[in-house]
Amino acid sequence: MAITQAMCSSFKQELLVGTHNFTNGSGNTFKLALYAIGGGGKSGTTATLGAATTAFTTTGEVANSGSYASGGGALTNVTPTLSGTTALTDFADLSFTTATITARGALIHNSSASNKAVAVLDFGSNKSSSSGTFTIQFPTADASNAIIRIA
Amino acid sequence: MFSVNVGASLGDISVATSDEGGLSSDQLAEMARRKIIYVSQDAPPAVREQAQVFSERVEQVVKHYVDLARGEERATICQILRNAGHKDIAEYVRRL
Numbered sequence: 469m470a471i472t473q474a475m476c477s478s479f480k481q482e483l484l485v486g487t488h489n490f491t492n493g494s495g496n497t498f499k500l501a502l503y504a505i506g507g508g509g510k511s512g513t514t515a516t517l518g519a520a521t522t523a524f525t526t527t528g529e530v531a532n533s534g535s536y537a538s539g540g541g542a543l544t545n546v547t548p549t550l551s552g553t554t555a556l557t558d559f560a561d562l563s564f565t566t567a568t569i570t571a572r573g574a575l576i577h578n579s580s581a582s583n584k585a586v587a588v589l590d591f592g593s594n595k596s597s598s599s600g601t602f603t604i605q606f607p608t609a610d611a612s613n614a615i616i617r618i619a
Numbered sequence: 620m621f622s623v624n625v626g627a628s629l630g631d632i633s634v635a636t637s638d639e640g641g642l643s644s645d646q647l648a649e650m651a652r653r654k655i656i657y658v659s660q661d662a663p664p665a666v667r668e669q670a671q672v673f674s675e676r677v678e679q680v681v682k683h684y685v686d687l688a689r690g691e692e693r694a695t696i697c698q699i700l701r702n703a704g705h706k707d708i709a710e711y712v713r714r715l
Contacts, residue, residue, distance in 0.1 A: 600637035
């Protein structure tokens with residue numbers, strides 16, 4: 469039972485058949501859902517997420533709190549660009565406010581395409597907010613750091 | 620035989636959390652700094668050191684303006700409350 473950071477294998481295959489569109493405005497809606505381990509998910513469930521994850525699941529998802537609701541928060545796409553020979557995309561930072569949450573990781577999924585999984589993010593340790601803000605900051609959108617890169 | 624190697628990579632995210640309210644100016648300034656400046660671990664030591672100092676300076680400047688923005692926002696809210704006849708609440712907000 470663990471959360472292992474990975475780009476989902478199914479996502480790589482789906483890229484080649486044009487399932488996902490990250491264009492800002494006209495593209496798909498991507499969401500970020502938060503997950504807990506050690507029975508910290510809703511109804512005492514634990515998340516098991518990694519490269520083999522194919523779609524959003526409520527197992528291990530944190531309970532609704534503040535502005536966090538099941539399925540997670542909608543991400544704002546940044547239209548993919550090229551930096552040299554590397555293609556990259558980015559999202560605006562996402563915040564859940566007035567929320568009491570303890571999460572160990574997250575899943576980015578495409579809510580426009582049957583909630584197909586994109587990537588699993590491991591926070592490295594439990595992150596908690598108590599009646600406060602829970603913010604996910606994406607890395608600098610360049611060829612070395614962007615959240616999703618294809619080189 | 621012809622083949623093309625393509626690698627897909629995932630970046631590292633950061634998480635900032637708070638209790639009993641929103642993020643602090645320090646947290647926001649640190650987030651802004653991370654977006655503005657990236658210091659490569661592969662950079663020559665002298666360049667890395669200089670970039671680190673610049674990075675810290677940027678964070679201080681951003682924090683100053685975040686503090687200022689928070690104060691100005693409170694002042695605006697305070698005035699709106701005062702204009703609406705809520706002087707007690709306006710005073711409470713002013714003292715935050």
